Amino acid sequence: MRVGEIEVLAVHDGVARMPITDTDFFSMAPEAWEPHRQFLSADGEHLELVLGGFLVRSGDRLALVDCGFGPMERPPFRGGALLTSLAAHGVQPADITDVLFTHLHFDHVGWATQKGEVVFPNATYRCHEGDWGHFVGPDAGATRKLAPLTERMAFWSGSGPLLPGLDVMVAPGHTPGSTIMVLSSGAERAMLLGDVVHCPIQLLDDEWAGISDVDPALAKRTRNALARELEGSGVPVAGAHFEGMHFGRLLVAEGKRRWVV
Numbered sequence: 001m002r003v004g005e006i007e008v009l010a011v012h013d014g015v016a017r018m019p020i021t022d023t024d025f026f027s028m029a030p031e032a033w034e035p036h037r038q039f040l041s042a043d044g045e046h047l048e049l050v051l052g053g054f055l056v057r058s059g060d061r062l063a064l065v066d067c068g069f070g071p072m073e074r075p076p077f078r079g080g081a082l083l084t085s086l087a088a089h090g091v092q093p094a095d096i097t098d099v100l101f102t103h104l105h106f107d108h109v110g111w112a113t114q115k116g117e118v119v120f121p122n123a124t125y126r127c128h129e130g131d132w133g134h135f136v137g138p139d140a141g142a143t144r145k146l147a148p149l150t151e152r153m154a155f156w157s158g159s160g161p162l163l164p165g166l167d168v169m170v171a172p173g174h175t176p177g178s179t180i181m182v183l184s185s186g187a188e189r190a191m192l193l194g195d196v197v198h199c200p201i202q203l204l205d206d207e208w209a210g211i212s213d214v215d216p217a218l219a220k221r222t223r224n225a226l227a228r229e230l231e232g233s234g235v236p237v238a239g240a241h242f243e244g245m246h247f248g249r250l251l252v253a254e255g256k257r258r259w260v261v
């Protein structure tokens with residue numbers, strides 16, 4: 001994927017294969033999924049969330065946006081491939097200049113540190129200050145994972161330019177500091193949505209529930225505003241967990257939204 005001069009590569013770590021009947025994650029009746037079967041696994045009973053991150057090469061920066069679940073298994077989450085996937089792109093951990101977190105949920109920070117050691121030794125790690133305050137301290141798991149980064153963290157607190165060709169757009173609700181990465185080069189634009197949207201169904205149906213939203217009402221308002229902004233814009237977008245980590249566009253035909261990869 002190219003956005004003008006910017007190169008964007010998917011970096012796979014693993015998958016979470018979630019039964020749509022699992023009420024820990026989903027609140028919709030099985031029939032509600034029927035019109036959206038194209039987004040489900042072949043058996044029609046699971047939503048598969050890809051785990052990983054996106055590599056963004058822009059100017060002299062090589063940024064990793066989110067860093068997967070990590071080398072472990074906690075059903076339905078299973079990760080471990082991220083460093084191998086990076087190597088397949090010819091990238092070593094020391095090459096990464098910036099690690100950007102769309103938010104600090106465990107399935108986005110898995111490879112930030114391992115056994116208390118920083119994984120990307122030359123990177124500045126960056127996130128929204130609201131997420132740092134929400135997770136580091138109050139959340140024991142996040143604190144264990146992220147506290148070793150304290151000295152090398154940099155924070156944003158609002159929307160605006162962050163790196164060459166990369167702006168942050170704050171989109172709260174899923175977490176307090178959930179952030180969309182907006183890539184732009186020349187006349188081209190693309191967005192990395194993080195978990196503001198878990199699955200394209202949430203862009204098609206304004207009433208579709210989120211997954212693990214810290215503030216569900218705010219998350220829904222944010223999602224619906226995003227869908228209105230995207231529809232018909234032609235801007236390619238990818239959520240952190242979309243199938244195949246593919247970008248797609250939200251089109252409108254005869255008053256109905258359509259998701260096209």
Ligand SMILES: [Zn+2]
Nearest residue numbers: 105107195240
């Ligand atoms: Zn996630």
